Amino acid sequence: MVRAFWERLLGKAVRRGGAGFFFLDDTFWSGNRDSGAGRIISNPFTSIDFMSSTEQNANTNEQNDHAEQVAEDTAPDLKISSDIQEVSACERRIKVSIDRAEIDRYFTNEFDELAESAYVPGFRSGKAPRALVEKRFRKEVAERVKSSLVLDALGKINDDPSLTPISEPDLDYATLLLPEEGPFVFEFSLEVRPEFDLPDWKGIAIEKPVREFGAADIDQAVERILASSGKLEKKEGPAESGDYITTTITFSHEGNTLSSAKNETIRIRSTLSFHDGSIREFDKLMAGVLPGETRQTELVISDDTANPDLRGKTVAVSFEVSEVNRMVMPELNKELLEQLGGFENVGDFRDAVLDILKRQLEHEQNRRARRQITEKLTVAANWDLPQGLLKRQSERELRRVILELKRSGYPDEAIQTQLNILRQNSAASTAQALKEHFILERIAEVEQIEETQQDYDLEIALIASQSGMTPRRVRAQLEKQGDMDILRNQVIERKVLALILENAKFTEVPFDFEEAQDEAVDLAVGGSEADIAEVDEEDLKAVNREQIEKRMIDPNARK
Template sequence: MQVTETLNEGLKRGYTITVTADELAAKVDEKLVEAQPEIEMKGFRKGKVPMALLKKQFGQRLLGEAMQDAVDGAMNKHFEDSGDRPAAQPDVKMTNEDWKEGDDVVVSLNYEALPKIDAPDYSSIALEKLVVKADDAAVQEALENLAKNAQNFDDKDGAAEDGDQITMDFVGKIDGEAFEGGTAEDFPLVLGSGQFIPGFEEQLVGVKAGEEKAVTVSFPADYGAEHLAGKEAVFDCTIKAVKAPAEAVIDDELAKQFGAESLEALKTQITERLEAEYAQASRAVLKRGLLDALDTAVNFDLPPSLVEAESKQIAHQLWHDSQEDVDQNDHSHGEIETTEESDKLAVRRVKLGLLLAEIGQKAEVEVTDQEMTQAVIAQARQYPGQERAFFEFIQKNPQMQQQLRAPIFEDKVVDHIIEQITVTEKEVGKDDLQKAIEDLENEA
């Protein structure tokens, strides 16, 4: 077997692999010898079929398998000896297409090698970690928002106003006929909430308990239910009660509505939740700072094919971001041309991706089964009622598994690096952290 180099340019590599006819025949014989003890044939005892007969009977069938094994073996030995790691699936082609039994097999092997990456000098990286404490004003603001969400209503005399809650029965009709989904009893509706289609709630302002009101509206042309879209409907409404918003009281009773034993216990929960949110935002800022520092600290050649593929993906995403009316999964627009912006982002992403992968590999960072399970559970919650189907989908889809594993791996590598660098805590206000997050998003 002979391996000859044909290309060595940057990270591009090319080789010709030649498997001689004798080597191929030996591979076939090897497979026949291995299988002989288990083969039965009429006129012979099990394992006693002559090799010549086996070769005549099965040799042609084993030839393709032996050829593949020989080429795979040569490739694996080449990668082991050279230390090269392909950036993507190598391009392997048989060059003598007119090959016939008895000829040598000649295969071309082309790929882009992953670059050799040296770890950065961690001692030169120093970052600030923003620390925000939940102050009384932030806790009070959160309490007031909870009180609004737990809005109670008291019976009132007189006409309903915006913000009041009415309780009603209604029957919706189109051309005098009630339609499916247009009927309800004891339905609570806060006027001005936008819960119903435009024009509905406005016509109920001024109604009183005990009144009947016919509300005429037109369903939007793009309404989700096709049998109603663009049609005019009349809702016969019977008003049973009118209630005004009760003053929100922040006390132990409010706390109990949210599962806390007392107001003080609720304040503690809010403080912990806010500081967890601040910590998560602070980590995002710290991570961006680290990635920026790593981007500056290291430099190595990048596989062109990886950069090109990443740039195409970024260009596609940027195009969709600018086309709000086009579904993200709609690919009918064809290929999107890459831009200077997408190329620049692609270089950064590929560079940092390869660097973090190399650091993680050397540090033996692994994603545990438990971490993967937690990630799958978190994703499954987005599909209520279909959790089992989602789990089965993930189990059968290695690509989706990798999509879930990749961000976990990256975060664990980031944590590993943060332990190696100098990080100084800096206590700041909530507004300062918010500005840092906004700056981070504007730079994305």
């Protein structure tokens, strides 16, 4: 646990000082009142920086050093008392109490700094009587004091070596009240990494898939890549395996439509997968289908669907086929080589395809090694992981898999297939991934394995090469989505796996790429969480309307 974790949570600016504080339009303003530069601090969780051109020009290293020194000098060593209760292996309930003397000390420090430059009508900046400054700015300073106390208290909790958070604290800051008298007491829940003895990981027996790629492997990979640039053309005659259909899919249960998708283009393969269910022998279902025909089947919804009422239920599926098409492969000419990556000739393109195959083999080696390693290391990892934790972490696990597959050169279709498999077994796959992460992270701490900037650059460059974006754009996208920490975990885990493999006992086994058997559709049969939440909200509104109507008829009607 690091202090930056809590600072990101609170959004608190730790650097202060310089131009002073002002009360302006019900907003607490820190900065230079005349130049317009400063920071709005009405909400301690959000701060917006403004810097005028004048201040930018005057922002010298000396001023920076001064601001840092002020921040250091005004950050007292807060004294707190805390009570940490173990709710479960991964949950802690923490009660924090801050004495009145500490609260008063924080107020004194804040007003000491504020009084030097506070602007009060009728007085020059910094010349208003202390009592008037305290009375006028008491409310705003109290918010600052509360923010500082909470942040510094969390920092003290952070120093406890027994706590390693795995998610943000369940702390409702807005409900915290700073008392006028007595101690400041607040509680919060924290999900933490469980405590466990690190298993012996050296000398593990591992099967390692190996393969020498030849021209035939490259030919097959080239064909898969060209398919993404191919064109669909109408097929005369009935559909068969490998063809593409355009269809409207409708899912229903007990006569009610659950979800639907119009004009979906689907390749006929043995299995058709969705977020929360799969149709086996889909190729047989669609064998011989013609435009205008409808084929029907059933699907069992997975136990991890977002809609709890549909878990394990059998639903009816209807396919209204409007088109049957076949894929026409493009010619690998100079124009297409340029589109695929600016290749000078076919030889360069095939070399790049060979690199992708090697990355995919490396991914498969790491995936199998991770599975074998964690099967051995997690035997005793029988921790009870809270369902709420699994639900919150499941989306992070999906994003981790996406990044891993992208950097390994897998196409979007293969990524979607893997995501659908994970979604259908979300709770189990997330629980296993968390246990793996806990153990690998502990090994990284013991062995002092850390990430470097070069690691980030390499990961981003590999993702960029596969996605067709520039590394700069990939990095910006990852930062915007908050996925840099996922990338960091990925780097650390890969380094730990490499260390384990260095000390492992290998048995090489031949590796064959499995021919794609699944076609994946990015659709939830039972509806997404957003859809269900929207329905629930509409139901609630309907209930409220009904209650209002009842009260209009009978004022004594109970709510």
